[in-house]
């Protein structure tokens with residue numbers, strides 16, 4: 236009986252997490268900010284764990300320092316250590332790739348705060364793209380890879 240109650244509580248709690256889900260959109264080669272902000276008072280030496288759809292380590296923030304990252308995200312993911320104190324563990328993903336799209340999860344374990352953000356990466360052409368050195372006519376394909384325009 237007790238376990239039934241806790242299961243119900245868990246399901247309800249889980250639902251509220253899902254309902255706080257949001258979508259962020261970025262362009263291939265561009266950058267996007269994924270927010271993870273805990274606005275209540277935090278204990279010192281806080282940890283936050285960012286994971287992607289494959290449970291890869293996007294970024295581990297351990298005791299207020301940037302830690303592990305999966306090679307996929309190395310030198311593309313940045314956080315804001317001077318904002319940790321205010322509960323802001325948002326990350327910036329640069330050089331967006333089509334395979335970055337999908338759900339991301341930020342978990343602040345000590346306060347058990349969890350937030351999910353779905354990243355939508357579109358192949359839309361950005362005029363500031365310097366992907367191939369000099370700007371040229373590029374079209375996006377559905378696979379997210381730029382192709383030269385066909386006349």
Ligand SMILES: *[C@@H]1O[C@H](CO)[C@@H](O)[C@H](O)[C@H]1NC(C)=O
Pocket residue numbers: 268272315318323325
């Ligand atoms: C969190 O920090 C980022 C980077 O400085 C900033 O862009 C964002 O607005 C901040 N969010 C909040 C809620 O303060």
Ligand SMILES: *[C@@H]1O[C@H](CO)[C@@H](O)[C@H](O)[C@H]1NC(C)=O
Pocket residue numbers: 258260355356357
């Ligand atoms: C992603 O963005 C495209 C283009 O803006 C839009 O058509 C599509 O519905 C979006 N997908 C999601 C899951 O928001």
